Amino acid sequence: MPSSPEDTTEHTGSVEPVDPRVLHATDNGVSWITLNRPEAMNAVTWDQRERIIALLADASADPSVRAVVLTATGRGFCAGADLRGAPSTGDRIPGDVARTIRLGAQRLIAAVLDCEKPVIAAVNGTAAGIGAHLAFACDLVLAADSATFIEVFVRRGLVPDGGGAYLLPRLIGPQRAKELMFFGDALPAAEAERLGLVNRVVPAEELTATAREWSQRLADGPTRALALTKQLVNASLDADRATAFAAEALAQEINMTTQDAGEGVASFVERRTPKYRGL
Numbered sequence: 219m220p221s222s223p224e225d226t227t228e229h230t231g232s233v234e235p236v237d238p239r240v241l242h243a244t245d246n247g248v249s250w251i252t253l254n255r256p257e258a259m260n261a262v263t264w265d266q267r268e269r270i271i272a273l274l275a276d277a278s279a280d281p282s283v284r285a286v287v288l289t290a291t292g293r294g295f296c297a298g299a300d301l302r303g304a305p306s307t308g309d310r311i312p313g314d315v316a317r318t319i320r321l322g323a324q325r326l327i328a329a330v331l332d333c334e335k336p337v338i339a340a341v342n343g344t345a346a347g348i349g350a351h352l353a354f355a356c357d358l359v360l361a362a363d364s365a366t367f368i369e370v371f372v373r374r375g376l377v378p379d380g381g382g383a384y385l386l387p388r389l390i391g392p393q394r395a396k397e398l399m400f401f402g403d404a405l406p407a408a409e410a411e412r413l414g415l416v417n418r419v420v421p422a423e424e425l426t427a428t429a430r431e432w433s434q435r436l437a438d439g440p441t442r443a444l445a446l447t448k449q450l451v452n453a454s455l456d457a458d459r460a461t462a463f464a465a466e467a468l469a470q471e472i473n474m475t476t477q478d479a480g481e482g483v484a485s486f487v488e489r490r491t492p493k494y495r496g497l
Contacts, residue, residue, distance in 0.1 A: 237265065237266070237269050238254060239253070239254050239255050239263070239265070239266050239269075240252070240253060240254060240269040240270060240273070241254050241291075244282070244283060246434060246437060247282060247283060247284040247285065247434075247437035247438075247496070248283070248284070248285045248286070248430075248433040248434065248436075248437050249273065249276075249277045249280075249283045249285070249286045249287070249335075250286075250287045250289070251270060251273050251274075251286065251287070251288050251289075252289050252290060252291060253266065253270075253289070253290035253291070253296055254290070254291050256290075256291045256292025256293065256294070257292075258297065258300060259292070259293065259294030259296075259297035259343070259344060260290045260291070260292065260294045260295060260296045260297060260349070261294075261296065261297040261298050261299065261300035261349075262296055262298075262299055262300060262326075262348065262349070262352075263300045267299075267322065267325075267326050270288075270326065270329070271325060271326060271329040274286065274329040274330060274333045274337070275329065277333060277334075277335050278332075278333050278334035278335060281441075281496060281497070283335060284335060284436065284437040284438075284439075284496045285335055285336050285337075285338070285433045285434075285436035285437040286333060286335050286336070286337040286338065286433075287337075287338045287429050287430075287433050288337060288338070288339050288340070288352070288353075288356060289339070289340035289342060289425075289426070289429065290342055290343070291342075292342075292343065293342075293344070294342075294343040294345075294349075295339075295341045295342055295343050295344060295345040295349055295353065295365065296344075296345055296346070296348065296349025296350075296352055296353075297344055297347070297349055298346045298347030298370060299322075299323065299347065299348045299380075319379050319380075323348050323379045323380035323381075324379070324380065324381060326348070326352065326380065327348075327351055327352065327355045327380050327381040327385075328381075330352065330356055331355050331381075331452060334445045334448075335436075335441065335444075335445065336357045336358070336436045336444050336445075336448060337355075337356045337358075338356060338357065338358045338359075338360060338429055338432055338433050338436070339352070339353040339356035339358070339359045339360065340360045340425050340426065340428075340429035341353050341359060341360065341361040341362065341365045341367075341407070342362050342365065342422065342425055343362065343364065343365055343366075344365070344366050345365065345366070345367050345368070346367075346368040346370045347368070347369070347370045347371060347378075347380070348379065348380040350367045350368060350369060350382070351378075351380040351381055351385060352380070354382075354385045354386065354389060354415060355381065355385060357448060358417050358432065359415065359416045359417050360416070360418050360419075360420060360425060360429055360432065361407040361410065361411070361416045361418070361419050361420075361425075362407065362419070362420065362421070362422035362425045363407055363408070363419050363420065363421055363422060364407070364422050365406075365407040365410075365419075366404045366405060366406055366407065367404070367405040367407075367410050367415065368402065368405065369382065369386075369398045369399045369402050370402055371399070371402070372399060372402040373402045378399055382399065383395070383399070386398065386399070388455050389413075389414060389415055390413045390415060394413060407419045438494060439494055440476070440478035440479065440481075440482060440492075440494045440496075441478065441494070441496035442472075442476045442478060442496070442497075443473050443476070443478060443479065446469040446472060446473050447469075449465075449469070450462075450465055450469055453465060476497060477495060477497040478492075478494045478495065478496065478497060481493060481494060481495070482494070
């Protein structure tokens with residue numbers, strides 16, 4: 219994989235060496251979250267999951283953060299869940315599995331969907347199981363041409379978790395979703411792009427640069443308008459027309475109170491490029 223922001227000295231952002239298995243840097247308004255367990259193909263541990271959730275919550279609350287990139291080091295984006303190191307709950311009792319999924323994989327995916335800043339997945343390699351769903355939950359997905367996506371659950375005799383049966387039918391329809399989940403075949407990046415699971419496939423050596431370019435465009439945009447747009451689109455597939463239209467009208471009402479909306483209108487009238495501040 220090409221160098222991540224944490225591996226270079228080209229930017230002037232701050233770097234926080236909190237957990238070496240989850241690198242974090244803020245660069246020009248972009249929060250870069252990088253899974254860093256290349257020896258395990260970035261299978262995500264309990265601690266990593268909690269760190270990612272916390273960083274996404276921080277991005278929502280921090281006005282200086284205006285976009286997020288989620289990526290990884292090595293050959294794998296995320297090979298799934300690694301539950302070793304999870305807090306011990308003693309003997310299993312009825313409800314434990316459902317509770318683990320609800321408080322674990324589903325919280326992680328919800329953190330991406332609910333983040334108030336646009337989130338880009340820069341998929342550098344294999345994305346399997348919850349790793350694939352982590353990518354699909356992002357607002358935009360970039361993939362290296364060597365990346366693959368695998369609905370690996372059926373290979374282990376398991377039911378998909380991490381919102382897979384919610385996300386995939388909405389992205390590619392129920393028939394295609396069932397095909398991927400029933401067979402568990404590896405899906406190359408180019409095919410994922412053709413199906414609509416990936417926005418853009420790029421050569422591996424161009425992945426970081428492309429993610430930087432896209433995220434900077436988002437970070438320079440009207441942040442609250444993007445957040446409201448994200449909410450509208452995410453909610454639209456679960457809403458009837460009347461509800462969707464009412465939500466759209468309310469979003470417009472809220473957005474017109476922002477400074478960026480005023481700047482956008484003023485720049486149009488004055489025939490100049492807008493300068494959004496995320497306010």
